[in-house]
Amino acid sequence: MATAAITADRTNYLNQEYGIKSWLLTTDHKRIALLYLLSITFFFFIGGFFALLIRLELLTPAGDLVQSDTYNKLFTMHGQVMVFFFLIPSIPAVLGNFLVPLMIGARDLAFPRINLLSWYLYIIAGVMMLHCILTGGVDTGWTFYTPFSTAFSNTKVIEAGLAIFVAGFSSILTGLNFVVTIHRMRAPGMTWSRLPLFIWAHYATSIIQLLGTPVLAVTLVLVVLERALHLGIFDPTRGGDPLLFQHLFWFYSHPAVYIMILPSMGVVSEIVPCFCRKRIFGYKFVAMSSIGIAVFGFLVWAHHMFVAGISLYSALIFSILSYMVAVPSAIKVFNWTATMYKGSISFATPMLYAFGFIGLFTMGGLTGLFLAALGIDVHVTDTYFVIAHFHYIMVGGAVMGYLGGMHFWWPKISGRMYPEFWGKLAAMIVFIGFNLTFFPQFVLGYLGMPRRYWQYPPEFQVLNVLSTAGSTILAVGYILPMVYFLWSMRYGKIAEENPWGASGLEWMTSSPPPTFNFDHTPEVTWEAYNYENIPAPEEVAVER
Amino acid sequence: MSDSPIAVEEHNPALRHHFADMEQQRQASSLGMWVFLATEVMFFGGMFCAYLIYRYWYYNEFAAGSRSLDIWLGTINTAVLICSSLTVALGVRAAQMGKRKLLVILLLLTIVFGLAFLGIKGVEWYTKFQEHHIPGSSFNVDDLIKEYPQIRIDPSHQQIFFSLYFAMTGLHALHMIIGVGIFAVLTFYAWKSLYTPEYHTPIELAGLYWHFVDIIWIYLFPLLYLIDRKPLK
Amino acid sequence: MSEHIVSSKLYLGIWITLLCLTVITAGVAFIDLGRLNTVVALVIATFKALLVVLFFMHVK
Numbered sequence: 001m002a003t004a005a006i007t008a009d010r011t012n013y014l015n016q017e018y019g020i021k022s023w024l025l026t027t028d029h030k031r032i033a034l035l036y037l038l039s040i041t042f043f044f045f046i047g048g049f050f051a052l053l054i055r056l057e058l059l060t061p062a063g064d065l066v067q068s069d070t071y072n073k074l075f076t077m078h079g080q081v082m083v084f085f086f087l088i089p090s091i092p093a094v095l096g097n098f099l100v101p102l103m104i105g106a107r108d109l110a111f112p113r114i115n116l117l118s119w120y121l122y123i124i125a126g127v128m129m130l131h132c133i134l135t136g137g138v139d140t141g142w143t144f145y146t147p148f149s150t151a152f153s154n155t156k157v158i159e160a161g162l163a164i165f166v167a168g169f170s171s172i173l174t175g176l177n178f179v180v181t182i183h184r185m186r187a188p189g190m191t192w193s194r195l196p197l198f199i200w201a202h203y204a205t206s207i208i209q210l211l212g213t214p215v216l217a218v219t220l221v222l223v224v225l226e227r228a229l230h231l232g233i234f235d236p237t238r239g240g241d242p243l244l245f246q247h248l249f250w251f252y253s254h255p256a257v258y259i260m261i262l263p264s265m266g267v268v269s270e271i272v273p274c275f276c277r278k279r280i281f282g283y284k285f286v287a288m289s290s291i292g293i294a295v296f297g298f299l300v301w302a303h304h305m306f307v308a309g310i311s312l313y314s315a316l317i318f319s320i321l322s323y324m325v326a327v328p329s330a331i332k333v334f335n336w337t338a339t340m341y342k343g344s345i346s347f348a349t350p351m352l353y354a355f356g357f358i359g360l361f362t363m364g365g366l367t368g369l370f371l372a373a374l375g376i377d378v379h380v381t382d383t384y385f386v387i388a389h390f391h392y393i394m395v396g397g398a399v400m401g402y403l404g405g406m407h408f409w410w411p412k413i414s415g416r417m418y419p420e421f422w423g424k425l426a427a428m429i430v431f432i433g434f435n436l437t438f439f440p441q442f443v444l445g446y447l448g449m450p451r452r453y454w455q456y457p458p459e460f461q462v463l464n465v466l467s468t469a470g471s472t473i474l475a476v477g478y479i480l481p482m483v484y485f486l487w488s489m490r491y492g493k494i495a496e497e498n499p500w501g502a503s504g505l506e507w508m509t510s511s512p513p514p515t516f517n518f519d520h521t522p523e524v525t526w527e528a529y530n531y532e533n534i535p536a537p538e539e540v541a542v543e544r
Numbered sequence: 545m546s547d548s549p550i551a552v553e554e555h556n557p558a559l560r561h562h563f564a565d566m567e568q569q570r571q572a573s574s575l576g577m578w579v580f581l582a583t584e585v586m587f588f589g590g591m592f593c594a595y596l597i598y599r600y601w602y603y604n605e606f607a608a609g610s611r612s613l614d615i616w617l618g619t620i621n622t623a624v625l626i627c628s629s630l631t632v633a634l635g636v637r638a639a640q641m642g643k644r645k646l647l648v649i650l651l652l653l654t655i656v657f658g659l660a661f662l663g664i665k666g667v668e669w670y671t672k673f674q675e676h677h678i679p680g681s682s683f684n685v686d687d688l689i690k691e692y693p694q695i696r697i698d699p700s701h702q703q704i705f706f707s708l709y710f711a712m713t714g715l716h717a718l719h720m721i722i723g724v725g726i727f728a729v730l731t732f733y734a735w736k737s738l739y740t741p742e743y744h745t746p747i748e749l750a751g752l753y754w755h756f757v758d759i760i761w762i763y764l765f766p767l768l769y770l771i772d773r774k775p776l777k
Numbered sequence: 778m779s780e781h782i783v784s785s786k787l788y789l790g791i792w793i794t795l796l797c798l799t800v801i802t803a804g805v806a807f808i809d810l811g812r813l814n815t816v817v818a819l820v821i822a823t824f825k826a827l828l829v830v831l832f833f834m835h836v837k
Contacts, residue, residue: 229707233594238703239700637782
């Protein structure tokens with residue numbers, strides 16, 4: 001266990017070099033992670049801005065803030081920016097980039113220059129998307145459904161499609177780097193059964209990125225070609241099949257949901273044992289359920305198409321398969337709960353987010369089962385029930401996990417502690433704001449309010465006002481961490497090597513880590529999450 | 545595995561700082577290329593899927609379209625590509641044995657074969673352009689309807705065949721162009737004696753990529769050119 | 778995955794086999810085998826692909 005004494009003026013990855021060039025040409029995975037952090041935060045606020053406009057429009061039943069065309073663009077660009085420019089890169093490209101080499105005891109990712117290339121591709125895609133947004137936007141819905149996108153929409157479909165195509169390659173390269181790194185760069189003694197579950201989750205995520213994203217890419221190429229040259233591949237009037245588009249699109253875009261949620265599950269699997277001071281319950285099951293989710297995730301895409309005209313028999317099979325994804329997901333939830341059982345739980349900020357994640361993900365997952373059931377799906381398809389369901393997964397799940405992870409590893413990333421009081425407050429605000437925003441949408445959807453309309457009958461107004469009020473609270477909850485994270489970089493308490501008393505190699509190097517992560521390549525001789533042997537730090541008071 | 549970065553300095557200059565030794569670096573690069581090829585399979589897979597469905601639905605048009613392709617040029621091109629795969633495989637072998645001159649010659653031959661393939665492909669596309677078989681506003685298949693009165697042809701379904709034909713061969717040709725570019729760079733470095741029996745990973749990786757592109761063509765050839773060549777009744 | 782140098786004779790053998798299979802697959806296409814035409818073409822293609830993967834790409 002090689003640990004170095006911490007001195008205040010120790011060289012680390014942040015103060016090794018200064019200047020814009022040392023950042024833009026860096027191949028250090030930790031610096032690239034920070035580049036990603038800045039860029040995805042930027043897009044998060046763009047996407048969030050659209051979300052707030054949507055909620056403002058829906059404050060009243062009449063379409064009084066924006067016209068219907070503008071509204072269509074708002075929800076489209078909200079979806080595209082949030083999915084492709086925030087959620088998919090969020091945890092993998094920021095926390096994953098930072099932590100994967102640290103957690104397995106490597107000096108860097110296997111291909112540092114490809115890692116940098118992936119960030120540049122993301123930026124190119126982002127600039128294309130911004131240009132598209134500023135010069136008129138796109139109104140197809142984030143799903144690009146044909147033939148509307150190829151034959152009828154008069155907005156910038158081609159540019160948006162190409163932007164997402166490029167962003168896809170950024171995502172593929174990140175996944176490729178992770179898979180090779182996890183296979184080939186582990187420190188001596190870091191066997192597969194000793195890997196942190198965060199690594200297992202990222203391994204599963206990377207597999208989806210690698211095998212799913214190319215299909216989306218080629219589908220978007222076909223959409224662009226079809227729109228530009230009128231090939232007829234997706235055009236029913238020329239013998240093409242719009243359902244083929246939906247199959248190809250969802251073959252990626254359903255697994256893409258697991259790209260967003262799996263890394264979050266990995267984060268929670270790190271936080272829960274640490275703040276319960278216990279080894280995770282059922283390590284192997286949690287690890288394998290990540291792989292199980294990745295595999296099953298590829299077999300359920302057509303549940304997005306139950307009302308699109310697929311045959312009853314295939315609908316039946318996809319319905320059953322969709323139920324089966326719930327099994328590995330439930331295994332995780334049960335194992336986290338079992339880990340907490342008789343643990344000495346401390347309610348630090350990351351743990352609050354983990355609690356939030358477990359609760360909200362469970363609700364999102366269970367309502368997913370409603371949607372997997374053929375009969376109920378027909379009733380609630382394209383209603384706010386669906387919107388509420390996937391926001392519980394993506395915002396309640398993925399974003400909660402992301403924020404939990406950011407708080408958990410912030411001391412390692414910045415070398416400073418964030419203010420615990422404000423952290424807890426923000427976590428509570430996010431949780432309350434989130435539920436107030438999205439729970440009413442379950443009810444709205446069940447009552448029959450369709451998605452993607454800028455007007456609605458007056459009887460839905462009370463619930464919509466609740467939702468809009470919630471969204472402003474949620475916005476406060478998201479801005480707060482940004483403020484105190486920035487504040488802590490200058491004024492925060494200096495973080496120790498291992499402020500939480502957590503297991504894992506990333507806590508055995510200084511905070512922030514030196515450029516090559518470890519002074520000596522660590523040798524692992526212990527199992528993951530050996531909390532019996534790690535004393536709890538005094539700072540994290542055990543509050544019951 | 546060595547512990548400190550200082551010990552690493554004594555090794556091969558091609559060893560990057562974050563790897564422990566050459567073997568780890570080589571294995572990582574090789575795995576990276578294989579993983580990349582897996583994504584390529586999925587990339588082409590989407591188009592193969594579209595092909596499969598429309599071939600099943602519009603078999604007549606696919607058969608007629610396939611007949612309109614030049615089987616001679618197609619076969620010759622397949623042979624050209626197989627030859628290039630041979631020169632690449634021998635090139636990797638030359639690199640393993642440290643034969644610099646032979647390596648440069650074999651890489652140059654690969655580029656020549658690659659360009660020959662692209663040239664022949666260009667001739668085929670140009671013919672299609674003259675025949676108005678390129679999807680778009682001047683697309684016209686009256687010639688096929690006249691030529692194969694036995695086959696019932698719907699022009700818009702015929703256009704789907706040609707769309708897929710150009711999309712698939714175009715994507716393949718794009719990969720060939722990238723491959724030729726890569727080999728041009730590698731030839732330059734090989735000529736500069738950058739590669740040794742201990743370090744020639746770039747040659748190996750480019751070889752894997754090239755063989756993969758060859759395999760795609762091995763499937764494209766029967767799927768596009770040989771759909772229905774039997775005598776018409 | 779350690780390196781071993783394969784004899785150039787093996788490569789030449791594979792190359793000739795691949796060329797022969799190309800000619801065969803083009804020739805067979807002209808014979809009416811009914812539905813089997815497609816099957817034969819794909820079996821030959823898969824065999825060729827296997828040869829490339831196993832020998833040229835050093836999987837074996």
